Amino acid sequence: MSINLKSLVSVLNAEWIGSPADIFIDHISIDSRSLQNGSQTLFFALSGVNHDAHLYIAELIEKGVQNFVVEQIPENVTGKANFLLVKNSLSALQNFAAYYRAGFHFPIIGLTGSNGKTIVKEWLNFLLSPDYNIIRSPKSYNSQVGVPLSVIAINEMHNLGIFEAGISTVNEMVNLERIIKPNIGVLTSIGSAHDEGFENLKQKINEKLLLFKDSSVIIYQNNDLVDECLSEFCSQYFLDGRTLFSWSFTNDSADVFIVEKEAKNDSTLIKYQYKGEVFSLEIPFSDSASIENAISCLLVLLYFEYDFALIQNRIKMLYPVKMRLEVKNGINGCSIIDDSYSSDFQSLKIALDFLESQKKNASKTVILSDIFQSGFSNEELYSKVAQLISDNKIHRVIGIGPTISSFKDKFANSTVFQNTADFIHEIERFDFNNETILIKGARSFQFEEIVSLLEEKTHETVLEINLDAISHNFNYFKSKLGQNVKMMVMVKAFGYGNGGLEIAKLLEHHKVDYLGVAFADEGISLKNGGIKLPIMVLNPESTSFPSIIQYNLEPEIYSIKGLNAFLKIAREKNLKDYPIHIKLDTGMHRLGFENNTIDELIQTLKGNSTVRVQSILSHLATSDDSNYFDFVNQQISLFEELSLKLMSELNINPIRHILNTSGISNFPNAQYNMVRLGIGLYGVSNDSAEQKYLENVGTLKSIISQVRTIPAGDSVGYGRRFMAQKETKIATIPIGYADGISRLWGNQAGFVTIKNQKAFIVGSVCMDMLMADVTHIDCKEGDSVVIFGESPTVIEMAEVLRTIPYEIMTSISQRVKRVFFR
Numbered sequence: 001m002s003i004n005l006k007s008l009v010s011v012l013n014a015e016w017i018g019s020p021a022d023i024f025i026d027h028i029s030i031d032s033r034s035l036q037n038g039s040q041t042l043f044f045a046l047s048g049v050n051h052d053a054h055l056y057i058a059e060l061i062e063k064g065v066q067n068f069v070v071e072q073i074p075e076n077v078t079g080k081a082n083f084l085l086v087k088n089s090l091s092a093l094q095n096f097a098a099y100y101r102a103g104f105h106f107p108i109i110g111l112t113g114s115n116g117k118t119i120v121k122e123w124l125n126f127l128l129s130p131d132y133n134i135i136r137s138p139k140s141y142n143s144q145v146g147v148p149l150s151v152i153a154i155n156e157m158h159n160l161g162i163f164e165a166g167i168s169t170v171n172e173m174v175n176l177e178r179i180i181k182p183n184i185g186v187l188t189s190i191g192s193a194h195d196e197g198f199e200n201l202k203q204k205i206n207e208k209l210l211l212f213k214d215s216s217v218i219i220y221q222n223n224d225l226v227d228e229c230l231s232e233f234c235s236q237y238f239l240d241g242r243t244l245f246s247w248s249f250t251n252d253s254a255d256v257f258i259v260e261k262e263a264k265n266d267s268t269l270i271k272y273q274y275k276g277e278v279f280s281l282e283i284p285f286s287d288s289a290s291i292e293n294a295i296s297c298l299l300v301l302l303y304f305e306y307d308f309a310l311i312q313n314r315i316k317m318l319y320p321v322k323m324r325l326e327v328k329n330g331i332n333g334c335s336i337i338d339d340s341y342s343s344d345f346q347s348l349k350i351a352l353d354f355l356e357s358q359k360k361n362a363s364k365t366v367i368l369s370d371i372f373q374s375g376f377s378n379e380e381l382y383s384k385v386a387q388l389i390s391d392n393k394i395h396r397v398i399g400i401g402p403t404i405s406s407f408k409d410k411f412a413n414s415t416v417f418q419n420t421a422d423f424i425h426e427i428e429r430f431d432f433n434n435e436t437i438l439i440k441g442a443r444s445f446q447f448e449e450i451v452s453l454l455e456e457k458t459h460e461t462v463l464e465i466n467l468d469a470i471s472h473n474f475n476y477f478k479s480k481l482g483q484n485v486k487m488m489v490m491v492k493a494f495g496y497g498n499g500g501l502e503i504a505k506l507l508e509h510h511k512v513d514y515l516g517v518a519f520a521d522e523g524i525s526l527k528n529g530g531i532k533l534p535i536m537v538l539n540p541e542s543t544s545f546p547s548i549i550q551y552n553l554e555p556e557i558y559s560i561k562g563l564n565a566f567l568k569i570a571r572e573k574n575l576k577d578y579p580i581h582i583k584l585d586t587g588m589h590r591l592g593f594e595n596n597t598i599d600e601l602i603q604t605l606k607g608n609s610t611v612r613v614q615s616i617l618s619h620l621a622t623s624d625d626s627n628y629f630d631f632v633n634q635q636i637s638l639f640e641e642l643s644l645k646l647m648s649e650l651n652i653n654p655i656r657h658i659l660n661t662s663g664i665s666n667f668p669n670a671q672y673n674m675v676r677l678g679i680g681l682y683g684v685s686n687d688s689a690e691q692k693y694l695e696n697v698g699t700l701k702s703i704i705s706q707v708r709t710i711p712a713g714d715s716v717g718y719g720r721r722f723m724a725q726k727e728t729k730i731a732t733i734p735i736g737y738a739d740g741i742s743r744l745w746g747n748q749a750g751f752v753t754i755k756n757q758k759a760f761i762v763g764s765v766c767m768d769m770l771m772a773d774v775t776h777i778d779c780k781e782g783d784s785v786v787i788f789g790e791s792p793t794v795i796e797m798a799e800v801l802r803t804i805p806y807e808i809m810t811s812i813s814q815r816v817k818r819v820f821f822r
């Protein structure tokens with residue numbers, strides 16, 4: 001893409017404020033963190049309810065970005081760059097994408113539906129790619145922001161597009177339709193679930209159909225409701241020559257009628273009737289969702305007039321789709337980003353951005369296969385890839401494949417191999433350690449073998465952390481704060497068990513003001529990990545004062561003794577104005593200066609220039625319990641009184657803060673200048689109404705090690721605490737009390753979830769294993785098991801175990817691998 005910015009003024013309905021010269025851009029960005037932003041970038045500053053990219057403009061200008069679409073020009077950057085001033089940056093991005101899309105005239109497949117969009121898209125890409133240069137939405141980029149970003153990756157060499165559109169309520173599809181403008185419409189599984197954003201199923205279907213306003217064919221699974229909606233749709237949006245192309249398991253008047261469906265081991269054989277003939281087709285899956293998705297693909301191939309044998313051959317090779325990028329712990333302190341199932345230029349850009357935002361080690365390595373279907377000539381493609389690699393400051397590149405090998409010279413510090421086996425043969429000599437490694441290759445290269453060699457070997461139990469859910473929860477609480485109220489986030493105890501550094505990095509991006517940890521060493525490891533945010537240490541032991549100072553951590557001071565000890569060391573080091581935080585005891589009676597020690601505190605601090613009171617805080621004992629809200633109010637008024645006294649006597653104006661998560665929910669008038677968010681960030685509220693607005697962050701997962709059936713009268717586990725009343729199927733799962741699962745959760749008190757069904761734990765929880773009754777569940781060894789997450793939630797568990805979610809979350813042993821994803 002090379003676009004004259006001035007030509008966009010009318011497209012975006014914008015006001016131009018900037019240089020009168022012609023300016024050309026070749027890259028669009030909305031991500032301030034991306035290292036791909038540069039002088040040719042047009043940056044759209046989006047402002048959501050929760051996130052305002054205008055805040056990053058000054059930083060971006062410093063990094064060389066010159067051109068911005070903005071809703072207002074932040075004061076500090078006036079005159080420093082070119083601005084297209086618009087009413088709404090998101091609409092401007094969408095207008096731009098629609099304008100850009102209109103310049104291309106090849107067929108575009110548009111996918112929508114409740115389930116299966118991304119899978120059908122990836123499969124169609126696989127099935128059609130031998131014959132087309134395809135541009136498709138990366139991952140599941142199907143939102144109001146994702147769709148425009150997908151479409152603007154089209155270039156002149158493409159001759160088929162596959163884009164997905166996802167909506168959550170009415171009036172959203174019109175925007176996506178005008179951007180995608182599909183000629184071929186595919187409605188994937190519509191689901192019967194009642195979606196919150198719609199009044200009823202019919203309204204949901206009608207809204208989704210709007211994507212197909214100008215589509216000359218609509219492919220769908222026949223059923224009464226969809227048929228009814230479609231016939232209304234077709235008369236309202238009449239289009240000459242439009243074809244409806246349907247399939248069905250039950251209705252033999254559908255264009256493709258599935259006559260027979262026979263389950264084999266891990267695959268399914270179907271017979272379908274089409275144009276009066278019957279064909280058979282092997283689908284390499286056994287679950288009904290995959291079968292329906294494969295049939296959607298079949299209809300597209302039939303519409304493209306592929307012959308029966310070719311369809312048969314290609315569908316047989318369909319594979320499970322990985323929906324997301326995963327970060328894994330690697331050998332020798334490495335971390336690994338596993339993207340071993342795709343290689344196209346667009347997804348490489350996304351993966352490199354992800355690498356930058358997730359890197360735990362300064363040094364970055366990329367293992368990359370040949371890239372297919374870029375739409376560019378090889379020469380041009382690998383020049384672009386090399387540029388991307390260099391913009392992203394990748395330290396070394398390992399290229400695998402004949403084509404990338406022949407362009408070795410374009411890459412600095414690269415090693416190339418003809419194939420994966422050659423690389424694996426020499427893997428030892430690369431001495432991978434303390435680096436972040438992106439492993440990205442087309443399926444045919446089987447990079448999963450490289451992943452498994454470089455991955456740290458642990459057992460199958462993992463705690464998956466959803467970073468997007470953390471962002472969501474953060475923004476939810478942020479939206480409750482008054483203007484200018486700062487946010488400290490508590491990441492003590494390893495981020496409440498969820499992972500300290502990874503979460504701190506994300507919070508740094510969200511521009512939180514402070515982090516809080518319990519002990520100095522937690523703060524030190526964050527600083528060592530590159531965190532620059534100020535960090536308050538709640539429980540500084542006096543032995544740790546020297547390292548607190550060395551690492552620029554800020555101690556909470558809660559006693560005269562502690563203050564004197566800190567002052568002694570600070571004076572020895574000739575410090576001036578070192579920030580400290582004064583903790584007041586207003587009723588919690590844990591740590592803090594009590595009323596009767598305030599005068600001595602004032603005396604010690606008066607005229608003192610060694611330290612500076614950065615903040616004054618206190619902690620509430622009952623902010624989550626409405627029976628004791630009077631007590632909270634007493635604490636708050638005592639805090640007000642004592643902090644005012646300190647401020648006036650010392651003539652200072654520090655940050656004041658007293659609210660934790662439930663304080664934020666219940667005492668909006670006591671936000672002072674800052675709040676301290678803890679458990680809420682991790683998706684738990686003490687208020688069931690508020691809980692609905694939070695997203696689940698951690699999912700503790702394992703797998704089934706073994707399944708057996710025992711006769712009535714047999715027992716399970718230590719002490720024979722479970723006696724089978726009837727023939728019972730038992731699954732053994734490799735997680736136990738040493739991983740943090742309480743023994744009180746055993747003996748049918750608790751359950752795990754397998755294939756979306758509850759399986760009660762039978763017998764006692766062992767050290768490293770537990771057993772569950774799976775008599776009613778069709779499951780086998782290797783199947784995934786949810787220990788907690790969406791169901792059971794930690795809140796449900798805590799109720800049964802008579803404890804609080806905090807304890808459950810922080811008890812998950814460090815031997816359980818944490819995996820972060822978006």
Ligand SMILES: *Cc1c(COP(=O)(O)O)cnc(C)c1O
Binds near residue numbers: 661662679
């Ligand atoms: C842990 C902690 C918080 C956060 O509490 P949540 O209930 O998790 O929000 C706030 N302040 C102090 C002093 C803490 O120790």
